[in-house]
Amino acid sequence: MSKSATSKVKADVTLKDIAEVVGKSVAAVSRALNDHNDISSNTRTYIKQVAQEMGYTPNLSARRLQKRSTDTIGLILPVLSPRSADPFYSEILAGVTNESTRQGFDVLVSAHVNGMDESEMYHRLIDGRRVDGMIIVRPRWRDERLTVVAQRQFPHVVVGKPEFDDEVLSITDDMVEGATILVNHLIVQGHKRIGVVNTPLDLVSSAKFLAGFKNSMLQAGLGINEGLIETSNFTPKGGYRAGQLLLSKPEPPTAIIVADDIPALGVMAAAQDQGLEIGHDLAVTGYGNALLAEHAQPPLTTIQRSTYNFAEQACEMLIAKLKGKDVKDPPMVKPSLIIRQSSDLALWL
Amino acid sequence: MSKSATSKVKADVTLKDIAEVVGKSVAAVSRALNDHNDISSNTRTYIKQVAQEMGYTPNLSARRLQKRSTDTIGLILPVLSPRSADPFYSEILAGVTNESTRQGFDVLVSAHVNGMDESEMYHRLIDGRRVDGMIIVRPRWRDERLTVVAQRQFPHVVVGKPEFDDEVLSITDDMVEGATILVNHLIVQGHKRIGVVNTPLDLVSSAKFLAGFKNSMLQAGLGINEGLIETSNFTPKGGYRAGQLLLSKPEPPTAIIVADDIPALGVMAAAQDQGLEIGHDLAVTGYGNALLAEHAQPPLTTIQRSTYNFAEQACEMLIAKLKGKDVKDPPMVKPSLIIRQSSDLALWL
DNA sequence: GTTGACAACTTAAACCTTTCAGTATATAAT
DNA sequence: ATTATATACTGAAAGGTTTAAGTTGTCAAC
Numbered sequence: 001m002s003k004s005a006t007s008k009v010k011a012d013v014t015l016k017d018i019a020e021v022v023g024k025s026v027a028a029v030s031r032a033l034n035d036h037n038d039i040s041s042n043t044r045t046y047i048k049q050v051a052q053e054m055g056y057t058p059n060l061s062a063r064r065l066q067k068r069s070t071d072t073i074g075l076i077l078p079v080l081s082p083r084s085a086d087p088f089y090s091e092i093l094a095g096v097t098n099e100s101t102r103q104g105f106d107v108l109v110s111a112h113v114n115g116m117d118e119s120e121m122y123h124r125l126i127d128g129r130r131v132d133g134m135i136i137v138r139p140r141w142r143d144e145r146l147t148v149v150a151q152r153q154f155p156h157v158v159v160g161k162p163e164f165d166d167e168v169l170s171i172t173d174d175m176v177e178g179a180t181i182l183v184n185h186l187i188v189q190g191h192k193r194i195g196v197v198n199t200p201l202d203l204v205s206s207a208k209f210l211a212g213f214k215n216s217m218l219q220a221g222l223g224i225n226e227g228l229i230e231t232s233n234f235t236p237k238g239g240y241r242a243g244q245l246l247l248s249k250p251e252p253p254t255a256i257i258v259a260d261d262i263p264a265l266g267v268m269a270a271a272q273d274q275g276l277e278i279g280h281d282l283a284v285t286g287y288g289n290a291l292l293a294e295h296a297q298p299p300l301t302t303i304q305r306s307t308y309n310f311a312e313q314a315c316e317m318l319i320a321k322l323k324g325k326d327v328k329d330p331p332m333v334k335p336s337l338i339i340r341q342s343s344d345l346a347l348w349l
Numbered sequence: 350m351s352k353s354a355t356s357k358v359k360a361d362v363t364l365k366d367i368a369e370v371v372g373k374s375v376a377a378v379s380r381a382l383n384d385h386n387d388i389s390s391n392t393r394t395y396i397k398q399v400a401q402e403m404g405y406t407p408n409l410s411a412r413r414l415q416k417r418s419t420d421t422i423g424l425i426l427p428v429l430s431p432r433s434a435d436p437f438y439s440e441i442l443a444g445v446t447n448e449s450t451r452q453g454f455d456v457l458v459s460a461h462v463n464g465m466d467e468s469e470m471y472h473r474l475i476d477g478r479r480v481d482g483m484i485i486v487r488p489r490w491r492d493e494r495l496t497v498v499a500q501r502q503f504p505h506v507v508v509g510k511p512e513f514d515d516e517v518l519s520i521t522d523d524m525v526e527g528a529t530i531l532v533n534h535l536i537v538q539g540h541k542r543i544g545v546v547n548t549p550l551d552l553v554s555s556a557k558f559l560a561g562f563k564n565s566m567l568q569a570g571l572g573i574n575e576g577l578i579e580t581s582n583f584t585p586k587g588g589y590r591a592g593q594l595l596l597s598k599p600e601p602p603t604a605i606i607v608a609d610d611i612p613a614l615g616v617m618a619a620a621q622d623q624g625l626e627i628g629h630d631l632a633v634t635g636y637g638n639a640l641l642a643e644h645a646q647p648p649l650t651t652i653q654r655s656t657y658n659f660a661e662q663a664c665e666m667l668i669a670k671l672k673g674k675d676v677k678d679p680p681m682v683k684p685s686l687i688i689r690q691s692s693d694l695a696l697w698l
Numbered sequence: 699g700t701t702g703a704c705a706a707c708t709t710a711a712a713c714c715t716t717t718c719a720g721t722a723t724a725t726a727a728t
Numbered sequence: 729a730t731t732a733t734a735t736a737c738t739g740a741a742a743g744g745t746t747t748a749a750g751t752t753g754t755c756a757a758c
Contacts (some may be wrong), residue, residue, distance in 0.1 A: 012478075014744055025708050030746060040706060057476035061419070062744035064410035065713050072457075077446065082657035090439045097426065097460040106479060108421075109456045111446040127406035129361075130455060236644075265644060295585075295614060297646030308431035363714060374738050379716060389736060411714030414743050 013056040022050050033058075064129075072106040073318055074131035076121050076145075086234050086262060087290045088307055092137055092159065095311025103319050122148045133318045135159060135311070139170075140202045157318040159310050161204045169317055171310050171330055175205050175287075178303045178335035179212025179257065182285050185301070185337060186255045187220050189345065191283060195228040195253030197242040197267055199260055206231075209259045209287070228253050232263040239266025247274055247282075254282060255343070261286035261293040261302055268296065268342065283343040298341035305335065362405040371399050382407075413478075421455040422667055423480035425470050425494075435583050435611060436639045437656055441486055441508065444660025452668050471497045482667045484508060484660070488519070489551045506667040508659050510553045518666055520659050520679055524554050524636075527652045527684035528561025528606065531634050534650070534686055535604045536569050538694065540632060544577040544602030546591040546616055548609055555580075558608045558636075577602050581612040588615025596623055596631075603631060604692065610635035610642040610651055617645065617691065632692040647690035654684065 015033075019026045024043065032039045032047040033056075039047075064070050075096055077089055097107050108131050112118050122145055125131050133155035136145050139162040146168065149156045158170035186194055196213055199206045210229070217224050230245050232238035239258060243266060246253055258264035264286030268278050276282045279298050286293050286302040293300040313330060321327045341347045364382075368375045373392065381388045381396040382405075388396075413419050424445055426438055446456050457480050461467050471494055474480050482504035485494050488511040495517065498505045507519035535543055545562055548555045559578070566573050579594050581587035588607060592615060595602055607613035613635030617627050625631045628647050635642050635651040642649040662679060670676045690696045 012744090015746095016744080026745085027709075027747080028707060030744095031707090034746085036747095038706060043706085055476075057472075059414070059744050060477045060479055061410050061413035062713090063746075065408070065414050065715090065743090066745045066747085068713075070410070077443075082440070082443070082655070087439075090436075091431070093442065093458070094426075094431065094460070097458050098462060101460045101462050107458045109442070109446050109458050111443075111450045113447060113450050123406075127404075128409045130409055292641060292644060295641060295646075296644060306431070361714095364716095365714080375715085376717080376739075377737060379714095380737090383716085387736060392736080408714050411743090412716075414713090414745090415715045415717085417743075 012059065013051075013054045014059065015056075018047065018051050018054060018056060021054070022047055068129070069132050069322075070106075070129065071104065072108050072131045073100055073315065073322075074108045074110070074125045074134045076110045076112055076118070076125070076134070076136075078112050087292065088234070088260075088288065089137075091307035092135075092311045095308040095313075096135055096315045099312040099315040100319065103316075105315075105319060119144045119148045126152055126154050132322050133157070135314050135318060139163065139204050141204060155318060155321050157314040157321070159307075159314045161208055163204050165329070169321065169327060169329060171314050171317070172205075173305055173310075173333040173335050175208035175259075175335070176212040176215070178287060178305075179209045179259075180216045181335060181337050182257045182287075182301075182303065183213055183216040183220075185339070186257070186283055186285070186343065187216075187222070189255070189283060189343065191253075191255040192222055193225070193228065193251060193253045193255075194222075195246040195256040196230065197239060197246070197256060197258040197263055198229065198231045199263075200233055201231060206259065213257065232258070232266070234260055234262050236262060236266035236269065239263025240270045241266070243267035243270030247271060247276075255284070256282065257285045257287075259287050261288045261290040261300060264300055264302070265292060265296055268300070279341045279343060279345065279347070285343050289338055293340075296342070301340045301343035302338050303335045304338055306333070361408070362400075362403045363408065364405075367396065367400050367403060367405060370403070371396055417478070418481050418671075419455075419478065420453065421457050421480045422449055422664065422671075423457045423459070423474045423483045425459045425461055425467070425474070425483070425485075427461050436641065437583070437609075437637065438486075440656035441484075441660045444657040444662075445484055445664045448661040448664040449668065452665075454664075454668060468493045468497045475501055475503050481671050482506070484663055484667060488512065488553050490553060504667060504670050506663040506670070508656075508663045510557055512553050514678070518670065518676060518678060520663050520666070521554075522654055522659075522682040522684050524557035524608075524684070525561040525564070527636060527654075528558045528608075529565045530684060530686050531606045531636075531650075531652065532562055532565040532569075534688070535606070535632055535634070535692065536565075536571070538604070538632060538692065540602075540604040541571055542574070542577065542600060542602045542604075543571075544595040544605040545579065546588060546595070546605060546607040546612055547578065547580045548612075549582055550580060555608065562606065581607075581615070583609055583611050585611060585615035585618065588612025589619045590615070592616035592619030596620060596625075604633070605631065606634045606636075608636050610637045610639040610649060613649055613651070614641060614645055617649070628690045628692060628694065628696070634692050638687055642689075645691070650689045650692035651687050652684045653687055655682070 015026045015029045019029045028039060029047055032044045033051060100107050110121055112121055134149060136156055137159040139158050139160050141163055158168050161172045162168050162170050198210055214224055230242040232242040246256060256267055258267050264284055268284050271278055271282045278284055286300045289302045289304045293302045317327050364375045364378045368378045377388060378396055381393045382400060449456050459470055461470055483498060485505055486508040488507050488509045490512055507517050510521045511517050511519050547559055563573055579591040581591040595605060605616055607616050613633055617633050620627055620631045627633055635649045638651045638653045642651045666676045
């Protein structure tokens with residue numbers, strides 16, 4: 001019943017306390033501490049010293065109320081599973097957190113819990129003035145998150161390829177190019193029947209990946225067999241299922257490109273369960289160069305994607321924007337191929 | 350620039366605005382919206398309806414200033430590397446975020462960036478009143494983080510075994526028992542020379558792990574060879590180095606227990622690079638049951654540790670404490686063994 | 699010896715919410 | 729008819745910061 005705070009004995013030092021000690025007004029103290037130049041440098045250093053001695057730290061709520069900004073950026077993660085398989089979000093978080101901490105900003109993380117729809121989560125952060133800007137990852141078609149921030153004219157930066165990339169700040173790699181590189185690599189290895197396991201189709205990036213695949217297949221004169229195109233989520237299990245489907249076709253592919261490393265692990269497992277030797281009987285490639293890809297058996301050919309750097313830069317862009325600077329999209333990152341045993345006979349001793 | 354009433358940008362709705370519309374005082378509106386019972390239910394519902402229509406959302410900074418609490422809990426992560434290898438923190442974050450979001454709390458994440466020492470980071474969050482409580486993970490000996498929060502009498506919960514566990518709230522598994530289970534499992538397999546790769550010794554848990562190892566070795570009458578005890582950080586590379594050291598001994602171990610899954614991967618790699626077949630020539634076990642352990646080659650015998658659940662429960666305890674409830678440590682979780690090929694000949698076909 | 703400029707402050711308002719201490723009215727008890 | 733009690737509100741203060749506008753004093757210029 002009684003929700004009264006138990007104990008908060010610590011008497012917080014306020015500007016008023018300092019003002020009393022130094023014999024100046026509260027305003028003078030505030031302006032001194034904030035390095036305004038209408039305070040003599042003598043008193044300024046004196047005030048600062050006293051503040052230091054008294055252990056003053058500004059009350060952020062008060063400052064925020066007054067300034068109408070929070071120096072905090074928001075990040076909403078999807079429902080995180082107990083054994084979060086997806087290193088993508090770990091890297092996003094690492095990049096955003098490191099960069100914003102470096103710049104004196106805080107990061108507020110929320111999970112998109114069920115029972116609350118996603119735009120509600122965004123309203124909560126935005127309308128409650130909990131954050132000054134948002135980082136939005138893995139943009140989707142007709143993304144309601146983007147609608148919400150657009151309506152509110154709320155500062156945001158997107159990590160990934162947004163639907164209308166001329167309207168929002170974003171940073172991304174070129175997945176069309178990435179898929180192209182993978183397909184060409186496989187074609188050079190002599191593959192002709194190449195299967196695809198794409199990521200969920202509501203993601204804008206999935207279309208890019210598919211486009212890259214189709215372009216290069218057509219360019220190589222190989223034609224496109226729609227029956228060899230499957231979709232998976234970002235789990236090994238999803239990849240496993242998609243792999244099974246592809247391998248049970250009457251004419252199964254000799255190579256499969258998977259649009260993410262994690263489901264690629266599942267595809268490999270599915271093939272191995274059917275007695276196929278990856279890299280020998282079936283080539284598999286991933287996307288992202290997760291740590292798991294390196295430690296997979298066999299190690300997975302993949303595309304390097306610096307998710308961490310994207311997050312860091314996105315954060316930097318957002319903060320710059322919040323500070324009123326003019327920010328432009330960085331150029332799309334050119335993907336680079338990492339060849340490992342899963343797709344290369346030469347590496348297979 | 351002008352913030353006139355005709356401005357297209359929706360000005361924020363405040364209690365005052367609502368009060369004007371409904372013709373009541375600001376106090377009445379506040380109390381109505383907060384379900385105080387000294388407002389008639391008629392006006393209460395009316396006020397709520399108007400608030401809803403006007404799109405009112407409380408200004409959190411103002412509320413926090415007044416209430417002197419933030420409904421936010423803090424989590425400081427170590428410097429996160431670009432390719433964060435350690436799933437431990439991902440799970441911690443997932444558990445804390447999910448649980449606190451569920452309870453209407455926010456999570457503030459900071460990275461322990463270099464150039465700022467760790468207790469400074471804590472002061473920043475605590476003295477700046479950015480958060481109401483902290484989750485502290487992987488407690489160390491004479492942990493300065495715990496000193497800071499103890500000095501300030503700042504609410505906190507520890508995930509892991511703290512040095513003085515009668516003084517702080519904590520949740521942990523029984524690593525003494527965990528190590529014991531592993532050693533006994535190996536002894537049953539016929540191993541006599543068992544090596545150890547421990548986690549960094551500043552962690553309290555490292556002593557527990559070692560104690561479990563030593564106890565069970567002595568109990569089995571095998572004696573302890575201090576030369577077979579190495580230490581590593583939480584990276585594959587660290588494990589690799591430790592593994593090399595152990596395997597280069599005049600009488601190398603036939604089995605190695607590693608106090609964490611991630612360095613265990615490195616140990617396996619080191620052994621494999623020496624031409625040893627894991628599970629056959631050398632048994633290796635890990636700790637934690639990371640996803641990587643399952644997908645390692647060969648799959649890694651390990652101890653199940655529900656980091657996610659720990660984090661979730663820690664968060665629950667912290668919030669309960671913040672609400673003034675009386676909270677007690679949950680019982681230590683009994684570890685369970687997950688046997689995979691890396692330590693079991695029978696599984697090795 | 700007035701004017702103006704400048705430095706170094708002070709005062710008061712504002713940011714928005716919550717809560718404490720009243721006040722006014724109606725109802726019930728004596 | 730008076731007092732007590734409950735209901736439904738109001739006014740003002742408090743929380744700590746920043747800033748716009750004003751004040752004081754000094755010094756220089758004319």
